Amino acid sequence: MMLTNSSQNFAAGQISRTGQTGQTRQTKDLFSRLLSLTALLACLAAPSPLRAVDPAGTAELRLKLIAVLQSDAPPAEKAITCKRLAVYGNRDAVPALAPLLLSKELNSWARIALEAIPDPACDDALRDALGKVQGRLLVGVMNSIGVRRDAKAVEPLIARLNDADGEVASAAASALGRIGGEQAAAVLVKALLSARKDVVSEVAEGCVRCAEKFLADGKAAEAVTLYDTVRKASVPKQRILEATRGAILARGAAGLPLLVEHLRSTDKGMFSIALSTARELPGQEVTQAVAAEMERSAVDRQTMLVMVLADRADASVLPTIRKAAQSGPKPMRLAAITALERMGTVEVVPVLLDGATDEDRELAQAAKAALVRLPGKQVNGELVARLSQAAGKQSRVLLELAGLRRIGEALPAAVKCAEDSDATIRAAAVGAIGLLGEEKQAADLVRLLEKSQTPRDREEIEKALVGICGRRGANCLPAVLPLAQSANSEFRLIALHTLSGVGGAAALNAVKSASNDQDEAVQDEAVRTLASWPGNWPDDSGVAEPLLALAKSGKKQSHQVLGLRGYLEYVQAAKKLQSDEKVAKVKELLPLITRSEEKRLAISALSAAPTAAGLEMLVAFAADSSVAEEASLAIVTTAGKDDLKGATKELRRGALQTVVEKSKTDRTRRKAEEALKRIR
């Protein structure tokens, strides 16, 4: 790997993000991004090179803002003005901002503007302040100089490296590191040897930042030297780790031995930084080296190294991971399965399939989950091809995968397997058909149902049929309607469940007919089906008439109750009914509504039809202790409407007053009182 300059690195990063695919994309991408982020921060930190813009009105605003700073305005006003100058200021604002650097209260506000305005006058002002402020204010000024990377400030910053105040000396080291360059680097290296304990960490970090800048500028050799100096110095452990990473990456391919050395380190921190660095360093030889380390490591490290290989997404390592997934300690096998999934290619299918049939349940589930999530049509093709050859456990797994991955091409094989002698394969096949099938497969399932031998088979087929009918609707009628005429009452029951999924007039007629079936169990199921008929209004509004008939004259009380409930739900949901019509329909049924369950449904229906007549009925319900609170709440909502159809203010007030007097719920009473106030 050659590093040239930052702009080339940016370009490389972009290409790898958008144009490349395959084994090395991810590692190249990581490395490019490493450099890109460093250089991007530099771009943001430096005064923006962009062409100045000065939209209309900005000049006038700027003059006003500068005048505020130069006035006796209170600090609060000056503070916010500084923020606005960060956006609208230019060099003219600097003379007004600079004096604020001496203010304990306003220093930080002034720096917001001075850091943001892209004019060298800001650098001059900050540099000038170095000799005027002390302590934390000085730290702040140096921090801003560091952010702006003012190369002219190197000398005065060097002078502060040995400041008695540790915070000041540290800030100087930090700013020098951000500015970078040979002079700053040389001074920081020298300081590394003599820095006090409270400063040495910042000096080391300054060196690391200088090295990063060297690297971004294409000066890899200088970067290597600097990184090596830090990692061999007596500095805090974390700085050594950072320098070690940098030393490996800056060396490029030549950094591999150093990487391997630390992958073998017994020091936990060194091993950890080697793991993260191994994800960043590009090159197939790096992948191979990591794979070799994995094979020679102890199990706990093997699992971590497998995950590194997964993140490197390098196809050349597939044999190693495949082997790890197939044998060895379970933790490593699990990690290898995860790694195979992350590799995400069709080549990993066979080994994952083997894993999915493993005796160990956890391993099998992990492999199956990976197979479900593997992207790509090629994977689907591979699974279908294997399905036609498979047997036993693998057949079952493949069928399950076909359903979960929605592989339509697997349907012919699934239909064939649905007649397998092995009950578990039949169940898996029917399950897949249920997920994938269309009307043609619905017909296949009906034929299978007629031939089925066991209750479990019939149960699985019914589930699959309901699934297909729910998706394909009326298209399935030709397949399903004959079932409703079957001589076998069990099949007629199954037909009812599937017709409910189909919906529409023809299906409804068949269910209506079934409510008069010769078999009482079929009658009961038909009534239940009608009562919960899908609410795809207006397509299914035809259910109203049979429900009303059931409510009024059902053969059994249970039929009457179910009819009444279904009808009230229909009234509430029907979009074609006007509010007046809904209220009239509820009113017509009032003599039949005797139980609190149905009363609640009636209240819901009336709530959905806000009219004066409905409000009167709600007031009547409020007198019924079993549903008084529900009715009260509905009254508050209904009577609170200023545009309530046909209702006088008196009617609304009276209804709300009823709630205020009768409701036992504080919240409802309070709402009623608020609504009353609004009417007045």
Add this chain to the structure above:
Amino acid sequence: MTNANQVRRGDPHSRAAVSNRRQFLTTAMKAGALLAAPLIVPGAVLGKDGGVAPSERIRLGGIGIGNRGSYVLSCFLHEADVQFVAIADVKETRRQSVKKLADAKYGNTDCAMYRDQRDLLARDDIDAVLIATGPNWHATASMLAANAGKDVYCEKPCTKNISQSLALAETFRRTGRIFQAGTQRRSLPNFVFSIELARQGKLGKLHTLYAHPAGLHTVSSGWLPGEDEPPKEQVDWDLYLGPAAWRPFNKKLLDGFNFEKGGGMTGGGCLEWGSHCVDLCQWANDADNTAPVEYEPKDGKLFARYPNGVQLILRNDGWLPLGSCPVRFEGETGWVETGDNGDIVASSESLLAGKGQKIGGYPADFHVRDFLECVKSRGRTRANADAACWAHIACHAANISLFLNRKVTFDVKKCEFIGDEQANRLRSEALREPWRI
């Protein structure tokens, strides 16, 4: 991070919530839940089998633990391989309250208390920290912690501006530390399932992504009239302000939740939910290392466009009733929408096969577990610093567009707005002394 949501949801470790999680853990790997199962290294890989010797536990510290922090901390405390050992908070009441919780959990008095997080970070026996301060501190504290050699789980929004977002990613690369943004929806089955539909092409070629921002108004915390400052031991105002520009004490600014959220002139805006919902859209669009290139406020919405042409729309209304933080992904052959109640709605029932068990209430348990596994394996978390960086850049760029109330165009290679100096100046903001990142 909304307190109201927290209250509405109740205690996530109530019997029901724990039961939900247990049910999920036991059923997630069943066939029906295969697609929804989080892609994390199984615990057994890393030796997590219930009993964990004290020496093998991850030693955790907390920084700024208030309402939201207490909830996330409770998720950590439920994990057998975690030992919580110290709390740093500028407020004495919170220090005491967290210590009481930890000491009660372990039956000792070992939890140390610090006013200044730097004292906690100086301890070399702490492996990781949970940062749940207000947004003002999130990025700075995360980078301080990484530089001190700690792994970090940090609540969202994680950064205050574009510059901080880039610095966050760079710092975690340089230090090799593990970072997990508190965007726990990245680990929740309904969101993961929906994102997989988009990423695997099951919706056809993606063309539009929708994110709920929970508001699109940018705000600035400002300077309120000074009040009597409490003693440092009770509330350390200087540390509370931290990297935010100085202003006198005023208890109205002490809520932490909204103080300097996003900083600059462009705080708030879409950051509240955007740091979740935009983040999920980024993932769905396979855009964890980029951001939209155009942003335009129009008709109460924010329209953005990715380099691959996919449109991102931030809107506050027009959502199906699926709870808070909804997202919707639309492709040429289908769409899917999901939210915090755990339900998933799609253009076709067939898309929902294998969606697994519903888990509502956006628990953080799975996300915390993912973090802990990565602390051990040194792997990449679901909401790692790079992903968080770009999701936040997208939010900040949207906020800048909202603040300027006009279209802005963003160069993702250079991370600058094209020909737009005003927008560019809003990419970063000076930190108050002595803080730097």
